[in-house]
Amino acid sequence: MNETVKKYEIGFLLKSEEDAKEINKTLEKNKANILKSGEVSKIKLAYKINKEQFASFGYIRFEAEPSSIKKIKEELKTAKSVLRVMIIILPKTPPEAKRKERFFKKPEKEKYEKPRIKEIENESVQSKKPFVRASELTNEELEKKLEEVLK
Numbered sequence: 001m002n003e004t005v006k007k008y009e010i011g012f013l014l015k016s017e018e019d020a021k022e023i024n025k026t027l028e029k030n031k032a033n034i035l036k037s038g039e040v041s042k043i044k045l046a047y048k049i050n051k052e053q054f055a056s057f058g059y060i061r062f063e064a065e066p067s068s069i070k071k072i073k074e075e076l077k078t079a080k081s082v083l084r085v086m087i088i089i090l091p092k093t094p095p096e097a098k099r100k101e102r103f104f105k106k107p108e109k110e111k112y113e114k115p116r117i118k119e120i121e122n123e124s125v126q127s128k129k130p131f132v133r134a135s136e137l138t139n140e141e142l143e144k145k146l147e148e149v150l151k
Helices: 018-027 066-078 096-103 118-125 139-150
Strands: 007-012 032-039 041-049 051-066 082-090
Touching: 007 018, 007 066, 018 032, 018 051, 018 066, 018 082, 051 066, 051 082, 066 082
Parallel strands: none
Antiparallel strands: 007 051, 007 082, 032 051, 041 051
16 A cells, blocks of 8 residues: 555535435546445435535545545535535554553543542531521520620
8 A cells, every 4th residue: 555545534415315426436536445435314404505405414435645635625516416525534543452542541540639528518517506496486585686686
């Protein structure tokens, strides 16, 4: 495999499912090696594109030289059956051992201490005066408390 060849993925919206053949032809014409084709399915668009409310969505993964990508984009943008096209470069996949290590690595212990919520709650509860129910106070005691507060 040539070192200048990169892996790409093309995502597209088409007017109908049959138009996916046109994308395959364009890729083959520009010497792209198709790796995987996703299933083309009909979706409802969030907003109209070229007066179309529904479209067929699909994707294709392929290998090609970077110089041919510009030609592929231009050809597909001018095609009448293609509503939208997006081509991205796929990242290089790490070897299997590194991939497992990267995705299944245990998180490191936190460098800071978590606040001790229970101690804080206990302190705030202890600092408050005990709650006294109104039914336990007599009218005389209530009048004395009110006079103290109003002074």
